[in-house]
Amino acid sequence: MSEIWVLVDTAQDKVRNVTYEVLAAASKLKEKNSSTICAVFIGESSGAIEDDLGKYGAEKFYKVENPVLKDFNPSLYATALSEIIKKNNPDIVLGGNTLKNQDYLPRVASRTGAGLTIDAIDIDISSESALQVKRYKYSGKSIATVSFHDVKPMIATIRLNAFKPIEGSGSPEVVSETVDLPVDDNYKVIETKIIPKERPELTEADKIVSGGRGMAxxxxxxxxxxxADSIGAGAGASRAAVDSGWVPYEMQVGQTGKVVSPNLYVAVGISGSVQHYAGMGSSKVIVAINKDPDAPIFQKCDYGICGDLFDVLPVLTDEIKKLG
Ligand SMILES: Cc1cc2nc3c(=O)[nH]c(=O)nc-3n(C[C@H](O)[C@H](O)[C@H](O)COP(=O)(O)OP(=O)(O)OC[C@H]3O[C@@H](n4cnc5c(N)ncnc54)[C@H](O)[C@@H]3O)c2cc1C
Structure with a gap:
């Protein structure tokens, strides 16, 4: 039976939500072609994550565990995944559109002769069993449908928050794979620093409040x-705010910052340039607070408050706090 592989993303020994989202995307394909959904772990040790993966749709669980895979090394990860692809021949390989996957999946595609497309906002299967991927073009102004032809496997990364995890029950068959991984002196991780986060990571946040040049x-x-704290949101910024040195680059949303897709995006003192929209245009609900009634953001938002942010924001936060 054909297989759809879903790459498992972990952080601090826990499965990241994006993995469950991609398992949900795989379930959509399975409805059409009855493939087996397989989770694929590459790393030092997977721990006991198979039950969690089974709960979200994985029927089989391939794992490549090796101490040399402790730190992310694109070359070794590419070798590990390429070798098990060649051995098991999956039809489709899906992963979250994370920096790690964007880094090493092109190498995997090149080594296995696969097709690759990144940052899908939706996926489907054609009547000829070809993977079809919808992705934004021209900074979100249009949506292209990309179809794979005569290539196997078909590899795609899926934008975070594009699919909702589907919880069920199940317990996957576990398959341990061994791959020869040569010592790689070209790439060495010297130190890994985990920056403590006060608020949810932007790419995974369900709600985001961002400030722009209007913050002054x-x-x-x-x-x-x-x-942001009153609603449990992540905090972002426009490039103008980052370039002014007001907030760090890791908060930048947009074409040259992070691409986010929360359920709620509140843009405060942000005009709504195409480059900013490219990073947050797929948010489910957009709220804009701006004093200029002609600001382009008002053409792109679901709810707009036209007023001075220094008057509006404190009142809004107080009212939300009253709701408990
Ligand atoms: C190649 C390239 C890549 C880029 N990448 C990015 C990117 O990744 N992300 C990004 O954001 N930009 C990016 N930009 C920059 C982008 O073009 C805009 O310059 C930027 O988004 C503007 O940020 P802003 O909306 O905060 O500022 P402005 O456009 O200056 O807008 C500020 C807004 O605040 C409002 N305002 C001011 N004071 C108040 C107040 N007191 N109360 C309420 N509203 C107020 C104003 O009415 C105005 O609408 C990029 C540009 C280029 C050329």
């Missing part, structure tokens, strides 16, 4: 953080 300085971002 870095200290004023406190009212963005207050609103």
């Amino acid at each position: 300085n870095g200290d004023n971002f406190k009212i963005v953080y207050d609103l």
Whole structure:
């Protein structure tokens, strides 16, 4: 039977939500072609994650465990995945559109002769069993449908938050694979630093509040953080705010920042440039707060508040806090 592989993403020994989202995407394909959904782990040790993976749809669980895979090394990860692809011949390989996958999957595609497309917002299977991928073009102004032809496996990464995890029950068959992994001195991880996060990571956040040039300085971002904390949101920024040195680059949303897809995106003092929209346009609900009634963001939002952010934000945060 044909197989759809889903790459398992973990952080601090826990399965990241994006893995469950991609398992949900695989379930959509399975409805059409009855493939077996397989989770695939590559790393030092998977721990006891198979039950979690089974609960979200994995019927089989391939794992390549090796101490040399402790730190992410694109070359070794590419070797590990390429070798088990050649051995087991899956039809489709899916992963989250994470930096790690964007880094090593092109190498895997090149070594296995696979087709690859990244950042899908939806996927489907054609009547000829070809994977079809919808992805944004021209900074989100249009959506292209990309179809694979006569290539196997078909590899795609899926935008975070594009699919909702589907919880069920199940217990996957576990298959341990061994791959010869040569010592790789070209690439060495010297140190890994985990930056403590006060708020949800933007690419995984369900809600985001972002501030732009309208915040006028870095200290004023406190009212963005207050609103974000009152609703359990991540805090982002436009490039103008980042370039002004008010907030760090890791908060930048947009074409040259992070691509986010939360259920709620609140843009505060942000005009709504195409480059900013490219990073947050697929948010489910967009709320804009801006004092200029002609700001382009008002053409792109679901709800708009036209007013001075320094008047609006404190009141909004207080009212939300009252709701408990
Ligand atoms: C190649 C390239 C890549 C880029 N990548 C990115 C990217 O990744 N992300 C990104 O964001 N930009 C990016 N940009 C920059 C982008 O073009 C815009 O310059 C930027 O998004 C503008 O940020 P802004 O909306 O905060 O500022 P502005 O466009 O200056 O808008 C500020 C807004 O705040 C409002 N405002 C001011 N004061 C108040 C107040 N007191 N109350 C309420 N509203 C107020 C104003 O009415 C205005 O609409 C890129 C540009 C290029 C050329």
